[in-house]
Amino acid sequence: MRLRLIVIVFVVSVFWAVPHPAALAQSPISVSSNQATTSFPEWITFNVELKSDSPITRIVLEYGVDQLTCGQVVGKALPTFTSSTNVKTRWTWEMKQTGSEPPGATIWWRWQITTADGKQLLTDKKTLTWLDDWRKWQTVSGNQVNLHWYTGDKAFATELLNAALKAIADLGHTTGLKPEGTVEIYIYASSQDLRNAIFYAPGWTGGRAYSRQNIVIIGIPPNSLTWGKQSIAHELTHVLFGRSTFSCLSDSPTWLSEGLAMYGQGGPDAESVLLFNAAVSNDKILSVRALSGNFSEASDVANLSYTESHSLVQFLISSYGQDKIMKLVNTLKNGTTIDSALQSVYGFDSDGLEDAWRTKIGAKPRRAASNISATKTPTLVPTYVPIAGLQIPTRTPTPTLTLVPPTVTATSTSESPTVIALAPPTGTSVPTTQAMASTNLGTIPILVSIGILILGVIIIAITRRRVA
Known part of the structure; x- marks a missing residue:
């Protein structure tokens, strides 16, 4: 009877010591806003607002174009910001620096965020269509x-x-x-x-x-x-x-x-x-x-x-x-x-x-x-x-x-910045985030192994006492 009681108490204690999966799924970093504004054909500005329990120390913007490529091609930029638990930052892709993407191209981006205590977050990809959409297409x-x-x-x-x-x-x-x-x-x-x-x-x-x-x-x-x-x-x-x-x-x-x-x-x-x-x-x-x-x-x-x-x-x-x-x-x-x-x-x-x-x-x-x-x-x-921070x-x-055709009628146009209402790939209205590997995950196998070892020692000790 005493042996059963010891085993039950031990199993319960190990269960509460192991972090619950629901707790692991929650990220300490939240995204309040994640959008892009454009001024075709000049630039795209990527904007993000972040909150975290621990100061945010590093933000990397990953971006690119949907097209045939030789391997995975990802541009990376390091926007400037002051480390804090509440951060707003932006980064602008200047087309005159890299050359134009064609009208109709699909541009994608996502953010990689790191906090002072080592937590990380990689947001879902978002996309926009690079187009002079002020025209009545x-x-x-x-x-x-x-x-x-x-x-x-x-x-x-x-x-x-x-x-x-x-x-x-x-x-x-x-x-x-x-x-x-x-x-x-x-x-x-x-x-x-x-x-x-x-x-x-x-x-x-x-x-x-x-x-x-x-x-x-x-x-x-x-x-x-x-x-x-x-x-x-x-x-x-x-x-x-x-x-x-x-x-x-x-x-x-x-x-x-x-x-x-x-x-x-x-x-x-x-x-x-x-x-x-x-x-x-x-x-x-x-x-x-x-x-x-x-x-x-x-x-x-x-x-x-x-x-x-x-x-x-x-x-x-x-x-x-x-x-x-x-x-x-x-x-x-x-x-x-x-x-x-x-x-x-x-x-x-x-x-x-x-x-x-x-x-x-x-x-x-x-x-x-x-x-x-x-x-x-x-x-x-x-x-x-x-420009600083840019990787083409x-x-x-x-x-x-x-x-050009033999004769054409040239027209001039003016443009103003256009705010893109961007839906996430999942179709939801709230930006979703994806937590990267948590530092807590590595402790689970250690706790379980120690628990099994202790339980084995207890069982052996009790068995020997009964035999004696």
Whole structure:
């Protein structure tokens, strides 16, 4: 009887000594407010208000963009604040420092907080859509395409959407390229409106494709519908091609991407063809290796680069068939260099391609100087020294560009900061938090082990006494 009583008392004492799970789930750090304000296209400011039983000593903002990346890419910033049990702080992401994210991009962020007694908290991720949402955007949707516009009637938008859907169907039939996920297309009322939405775009930019984010932006006035349909097909091809060839091991050549895009839109216009023919006659065409890097910002050279790229792709398709061009795309996705991929599929490298192509179009033989490889510059954005505490979240991928339409009507716009009403990913109105590992968790196994040891000693002692 005495033994049973001892065991019961011991078990009860051990139970009360072990922290209850409900107590462990409660965090000593609470989030009173967690939101972001934007001034498109300039900046995003992340704001947080915190309370804790112990002074807060460290706050780290983690942030990034939803896109295809090579591994996990997380930006980190250290906002300034005074250690206290009640803290308000903020940190601003300056787009001029890092280069613009595309309109429609999904930005995410979360906070990591540490207190003086070692407690930690990692908040849930929150997101916002980076967009000039002071415009009256409207949306029409089709199969794997959402088209957003703010100028022109619904018939205008529907024609552009139908052009996008037709382009996707044609590309699937001729090249095998297909969309991965839903493509978001943003139609600006002019090329000037578009350039106002992003930093560091060349003056001739009429559209951009961001394949990693599945986003296309184009400036299409309602009176340039024909050009707009061609441009949508062009930029959609870039998105489909970019996602199909995405690799962390190598880059695809620009001539292949732009050539397929020109092929997808139906080829260059008559004036561009005349300029290309003149360049062939005067031996002014660019080498294939020169077309592997970024195109010139000079509009005349850029125009020739696009037309040449189309001619190269058309040569490959007409001479060797559509199956091989898709095989080339798939080979590049595996991280193969363009020379190795060409050699594997066609039996020649970039120089061999240029030799065969020049013969086909009646151009003069390739110059030996074209053996020099072009330098693939990673971005059009100039390098700036980041502001204190900033770690750039990702290398800005080079977006593909479209020339402006022949005539556009430029409009100027003004912007004011917009407060984003942000819902947590769970859909609840109250920000939720997630407690990180508590320092109390490590004591539980120790207490249980000691208890079992003591209980064993007691039982052995009592047993021996009875035997004696």
